[in-house]
Amino acid sequence: MPELIPPTPSVHMPALSSRQIRLGLVNGGFTMAQVSAVIDAMPDGNEKETARIEWEYATTFNRTHPLIASVGAALGLTDDEIDAKWSAALTL
Known part of the structure; x- marks a missing residue:
């Protein structure tokens, strides 16, 4: 039986603006508080601080x-x- 290769996200998808990703999440039934809670639940350290900076300050x-991937999971x-949600957010 051939080994299954796990799917990988499309590398060809355009970047989303900060506005688009946030509106896409809200349109998908999620809140900004849920995203913040995911980051807050990460173990203290460099990875958590980096994630917080990325979420709060990235423009794209x-x-x-x-x-x-980690927040989505x-x-x-x-x-x-x-x-699918990414593609939908591209239109916002």
């Missing part, structure tokens, strides 16, 4: 950034669901 977000989203 790339689909392949590790923060997108914590919100219960699959890669395909993240891709």
Whole structure:
């Protein structure tokens, strides 16, 4: 039986602006408090502080950034669901 290769997020998806990603999350039924809670739940240290800075101060977000995968997973989203929400947010 061939080994299954796990799906990877599309590297061809355009970046989202800070506004687009936030509106996309709200349109998808999520709150900014939920995203903050995911970051707050990370173990204290450099990774948590970096994630907080990225979320609060980034002006654009790339689909392949590790923060997108970790927050998406914590919100219960699959890669395909993240891709779909990302595509929808591109129109905002």
